[in-house]
Amino acid sequence: xxxxxxAPGTAQLAPPRxxxxxxxxxxxxxxxxxxxxxxxxxxxxxxxxxxxxxxWDAPAQMHDLLSRMWPIDWSFYGPGVHQPLIETLHIAxxxxxxxxxxxxxxxxxxxGNIVRAKSLNLLARFILVASRSVxxxxxxxxxxxxxxxxxxxxxxxxxxxxxxxxxKLIGEALEECDIKAVEAxxxxxxxxxxxxxxxxxxxxxxxxxxxxxFRWDINVxxxxxxxxxxxxxxxxxxxTAMNLFQWDRVSLILVAIFVIVLAAEVGVTQLRKRIL
Numbered sequence: 001x002x003x004x005x006x007a008p009g010t011a012q013l014a015p016p017r018x019x020x021x022x023x024x025x026x027x028x029x030x031x032x033x034x035x036x037x038x039x040x041x042x043x044x045x046x047x048x049x050x051x052x053x054x055x056w057d058a059p060a061q062m063h064d065l066l067s068r069m070w071p072i073d074w075s076f077y078g079p080g081v082h083q084p085l086i087e088t089l090h091i092a093x094x095x096x097x098x099x100x101x102x103x104x105x106x107x108x109x110x111x112g113n114i115v116r117a118k119s120l121n122l123l124a125r126f127i128l129v130a131s132r133s134v135x136x137x138x139x140x141x142x143x144x145x146x147x148x149x150x151x152x153x154x155x156x157x158x159x160x161x162x163x164x165x166x167x168k169l170i171g172e173a174l175e176e177c178d179i180k181a182v183e184a185x186x187x188x189x190x191x192x193x194x195x196x197x198x199x200x201x202x203x204x205x206x207x208x209x210x211x212x213x214f215r216w217d218i219n220v221x222x223x224x225x226x227x228x229x230x231x232x233x234x235x236x237x238x239x240t241a242m243n244l245f246q247w248d249r250v251s252l253i254l255v256a257i258f259v260i261v262l263a264a265e266v267g268v269t270q271l272r273k274r275i276l
Contacts, residue, residue, distance in 0.1 A: 069251035076249045080237055081256050088233035089260070091151050091226070092219035095158025100212055103163045107170030114174060114200070124171070131164030136222045140231035151232030158219050158226070166215055173207040174200055209275050213268045220264040224257045234260075 022030070109115050109124035139157035147153045182199040190198065227235020234257060241249040 065247065068247040071248065072251045072255065073246075073248040074252065076252055077256070080249065081234070081253055084227070084232075084234040084237045085256055085260060087151055088223045088227075088235075089220065091154045091158060091223040091231075091233050092216060095155045095223070096162060096212070096216040096219050098155070098159035099162030099166055099215065102159070103167035103170060106163065107167040108174065108196075110167065110171035111174035113177070113179070114196075124167070128164040128167045128171070131160055131162075132168070133164075134161070136161040136226060137229055140226045140229050144230045149230035149232070149236075154223055154226040154231030154233055157231055158223055161222070162215050162219060165218075166211055169211045170204065170208060173204040177203045210272060213272055213275075217264050217268045221261055224261070 106124050106127055109120050110128060112118075112121050115121060115124075136157055139160045140154055143153035143156045143160075147156070177200055181203070182195060185195050185199045223233050223235075225235045227233045227237065228239050230236065234253060238250065238253045238257075241247075241253060
């Protein structure tokens with residue numbers, strides 16, 4: 001039969017469109033990523049050599065350990081915990097101050113809008129990357145070998161680890177400064193130090209104080225464990241108590257570390273509110 005002609009003036013209906021969230025290529029890429037992640041997890045488990053018997057026995061071992069850590073030996077705080085805890089705060093504070101003093105000139109050298117010499121920029125950035133690429137415990141192991149066990153090794157380790165963090169953020173803050181204020185002060189014939197103090201510093205001051213306080217907070221946490229490799233602080237007391245199986249004292253030291261880290265967190269938060 002011949003098809004009926006479409007009446008004039010009537011619109012032809014379009015076929016319904018189906019909404020699809022991902023295209024075929026995107027779905028294939030997601031499945032490929034899932035397969036790669038699954039293969040990576042399986043390979044990691046094989047190389048780590050997870051022993052199932054140890055996993056099934058872990059809850060019983062944890063219960064046994066916690067039972068030996070209770071009750072807490074509160075009487076040990078005065079003779080064995082207070083002084084190492086204060087030493088930990090000193091390590092974190094002095095290490096942070098040294099890091100800031102070293103990081104400011106290195107951060108300025110890394111800022112391409114201030115120092116135009118490409119070689120100096122690359123050298124400064126290399127120092128910052130080298131500092132950040134080595135963990136605090138590795139720095140502590142190195143300086144324990146140089147200075148011997150004690151707080152000095154921990155302080156220098158904290159400083160070396162923090163230089164890269166603080167210097168990188170200061171350098172990035174300097175590069176993001178508004179150039180209009182800088183050019184206005186330079187137009188008056190001001191020397192470079194005046195330009196830094198009057199044009200750059202007001203813009204980077206909030207970042208500087210935020211980074212300094214945040215890094216000190218981090219260093220309090222990191223210095224608490226440096227003693228495990230002989231770098232002074234509360235970590236040495238923790239290592240001694242664990243080696244002697246004095247689990248009631250271990251629990252006291254862990255509580256002290258938790259309290260001091262929590263107090264540092266609250267103190268830094270309140271101080272940032274007042275300064276910034």
